[in-house]
Amino acid sequence: MARIYRILSQFFIKFFSKSRTISNEPLNKVSLIVIVVIDIFILINVFTGLNDISTWPMSPAQTYPCYYEWNNYRTQTDQDKDYNIISRSLRSNSFKKSYQQAEEGHLGKVFTTCLKYAEYKDKINNPENQQAERTINQKQSKISSLRRANNTIREQYDSTLLEKIAGQSRQRSINQVSAEQAKQELERNNRNISRLKQEIDNLKNQLVSRPESVSFIDFINDEDKFKTISEKYQQASFWYPSIQFGFQSLFLLPLIFIALSVHKFTQRRGYGLIALISWHLLVIFFIPLILRIFEFLQVGAIFQFIFDIIIEIFGRLLFLVSYVYILFIPLIGFGIIKFFQKIVFNTKIQAASRVKKLLCINCARKIKHDDHYCPHCGYYQYVECQSCHNITYKYLPYCKHCGASQDSVVD
Incomplete structure (x- = not known):
């Protein structure tokens, strides 16, 4: 635990030291505020750019815009499903143009079967059929009005009937119509409703x-066509997150490479302010990349799965979830820190490369060939060889004088 604490402390000390100092001198408050504002501005633009580039490739819904409606039609059991899908085809805009508009400013093309699907819908979408649909809607409105009128009449009829049973005179009635009149009006309205329903059924049929409708229904009932588009849609849905992640990486990696290169160059040359800003940029560019990696790996789904298991185990003792998170999240953090400390930023692994470039083994800043101590961090660069007792570079596998193995040498 003490070792983890030491590693964590060193990491954060180094991080905040680089983030708040120029040439090992602390920043003044105004400069720090300016840099933080710059960081926020750049971070917002980075996420905006990520969003733009992730929507550049067409989504499955844009590539296969007919899939949802087609799939819904095939899963429906309603006897009016043929009419319903034809009714949804009756609008003022062209379906094919609407589908193709998704291609503008995006990478990809609408699937040809969906374009054919749109052509059939556009053929249905003619003035004659639109007028028939308007007539159906008008008749539906009349039916709704008659039903509302019937509800009102029934209320009056029931009230009038009760008055009649109670022997109340017609002059003292609170209703405008008699029971007989109400009954006659109800029957008349019901006849009109039945007639309108029949007319609507005829119009639907x-x-x-109509030929264009029959052709469309035959097209969407083609099993092979739907199977093809369904398979392609499922495949596109599976790969789309990976494609988005790839494009987002293409957006971020050049920025990370540039920021890292500038940071290393300015560190070696001693350009403190540029080194500081490039370090901040490097951190900013890594933040969305790490978030996207977590999103791609579905870390949230893993946490949700763990959360569901905990709920099943502990029932309503949900406060225990907080304990799990308190213990679990730091472990993940320690694991990430350990990985970067031992693998990515491991001094022993990078020692040979740094010695070759005349860099400090510890801080990787430029030193002279005969410097025993780093003038930047004060780190001692050498260790005594156990074989020949000459000093040789730390962490290198063999002594530079006698070639003896240095694996057993203690720092």
Whole structure:
């Protein structure tokens, strides 16, 4: 635990030291505020750029815009499903143009079967069919009005009937119509409703039986066509997150490379302010990349899975979840820190490369060939060889004088 604490402390000390100093001198408050504002501005623009580039490739819904409606049609059991899908085809805009608009400013093309699907819908979407649909809607509105009128009449009829049973005179009635009149009006309205329903059914049958409608229904009932588009849609849905992640990485990696290169160059040359800003930029560019990696690896889904298991185990003792997170999240953090400390930023692994470039083994800043101590961090560069007792570079596998193995040498 003490070792983890030491590693964590060193990491944060180094991080905040680089983030708040120029040439090992602390920043004044105004400069720090300016840099923080710059960081926020750049971070916002980075996320904006990530969002823009992730939506550049067409999504499965844009590439296969007919899939949802087609799939819904096939899963419906309603006897009016043919009419319903034809009814949804009756609008003022062209379906094919609407589908193709998704291609503008995006990478990819609408699937040809969906374009054919749109062509069939556009053929249905003619003035004659639109007028038939308007007539159906008008008749539906009349039916709704008659039903509302019937509800009102029934209320009056029931009230009038009760008055009649109670022997109340017609002059003292609170209703405008008698029970007989109400009954007659109800029957008349019901006849009109039945007639309108029959007329609507006839119009629906006419719409469905028209040549363009028959061709469309035959097209969407083609099992092979739907199977093809369904398979392609599922495949596209599977790969789309990976494609988005790839484009987001293409956006971030050049920025990370540039910031890292500038930071290393300015550190070697001693350009403190530029080194500081490039360090901040490097951190900023890494933040969304790490978030996208977690999103790509579905870390949230893993946490949700763990959360569901905890709920099943502990029932309503949900406060225990907080304990789990308190213990679990630091472990993940320690694991990440350990990985970077031991693998990515491991001094022993990078020692040979740094010695070759005349860099400090510890801080990787430029030193002279005969410097025993780093003038930047004060780190001692050498260790005594156990074989020949000459000093040789730390962490290198063999002594530079006698070639003896240095694996057993203690720092």
